Amino acid sequence: MNKQGYTFASATSTTAKALLLGAALSATGGAYAAGDKGDVTLAYVEWSSEVASTNVVKAVLEEQGYNVELxxxxxxxxxQAVAFGDADGMVAAWLPTTHExxxxxxxxxxxxxxxxxxGTKLGLVVPTYSKLNSIEDLKTQGDDIDDRIIGIEPGAGLTRLTEKVxxxxxxxxxxxxxxxGATMTAALNNAxxxxxxxxxxxxTPHWMFARWDLKYLDDPKNVYGGAEQIHTIARLGLKEDMPEVYSILDNFHWTPEQMGQVMLKNQEKDADPYENAKAWVDSHPDIVKGWLPATAQ
Incomplete structure (x- = not known):
């Protein structure tokens, strides 16, 4: 992984070597082998949505000749990893509320x-058969849920917002x-x-909405905020160090429906998120082409 601490001389040397290698490969009609273009580190959180998106980006980068560590x-x-150069980027930033x-x-x-x-959303979720319709209902109907809300990781932005709720x-x-996330969906399944x-x-997006009939409880105080978006974040200096990686991260964009296809595959028995991501990338060449810089298309 390239970090911010590289000197100008080392960066120039690296660039020169890359140009020489590229020229040699071009002259012989060859192609980059896996990892020839360098190492990239992507950070992510273990949410089903981010597992799907991060593995898809890894698959695309590795097709372009990079060695990618997650x-x-x-x-x-x-x-912190992206801010201090321990990771090159992430595609898992929930803004403007969750990761504010x-x-x-x-x-x-x-x-x-x-x-x-x-098209993302956060909130309290119940099965559609529940009589609960608003967070306000929990004041008088807490007995129906054993006076508990099943959450995810203690440090998550969603947990922080729920504490405020x-x-x-x-x-x-x-x-x-x-x-x-796993214990939450297991409890939901059992209930x-x-x-x-x-x-x-x-x-949302989350595979549980495709598997079960669920609804969000109304949030009249708007503590969870409105619809959010997932952003891509890069470390400072990535554009100069690895312009192709920067361009692919910058161009990456897909829909909740497309993400849902990968998330559902990841819930199958013995699923391999990376293999599922590669299969999705292979079967959607037109979408992936739009993420590549013009020189790579």
Whole structure:
């Protein structure tokens, strides 16, 4: 991975070597072997959406000749990794609300490349058969859900917002139980099998909305905010160090429906997220072509 600490001389030397290699390959009609163009590190959080998108970007970069390492981190650590050059970028920044605090802390040390997915949402989620329709209902119907909300990781932005929901709505008798995305969906699955009421912290896009009939509870105080977007974030200096990688990250953009195709495949038994990502990339060449710089098309 190229870091911000490279000197001008080393960067110039690296560029010269790359140009010589490219010229030689061009002259012989060859192609880059995997990893020939250098190492790239991408950070992400273990949300099903980010597992899907990060592996798709990895598959595209590796097709272009890069060796890509993925780092699974907490949300806070993910932002720190990009800000301090321990990762080259991420495609997992939920803005403007979920990751607002992280963005404020490191905004001068990163570059926001803009939106890679529109149409996200956060909130409390229940099965559609539930009589609960609003967060306000939890004040009087907490017994129906055993006075608990099933959450995800303690450090997640969604968890922070849900803690604020408990405070702002006066839900002191409701216990927010943190865990992980996997424990949350497992609890949801068990409740639905028994047709029991349950409230979980949820977000869109997520494969659970394709598997089960679910609904968001109304949020009249708008604590969770409106619709969000997922942004791509790059470390400072990436554009100069690895312009092709920067361009691919900058161009990457897809829809919730496209992401959902990969997420659902990842829920199958013995699924390999990277192999599923490669299969999706191989079957959508026209979409992927739009992410590549003109020189690579």
């Amino acid at each position: 780092k699974s981190l907490s949300a806070a650590a993910m932002w 605090d992280y963005m404020k802390k490191v905004s001068a040390k990163i570059e926001d490349l803009g939106v890679n997915l529109d 408990v405070e702002d709505y006066g839900l002191e008798d409701i216990d927010l139980r943190t865990g992980s 639905i099998k028994g047709k029991r009421d349950i409230v979980v912290t949820g977000w």
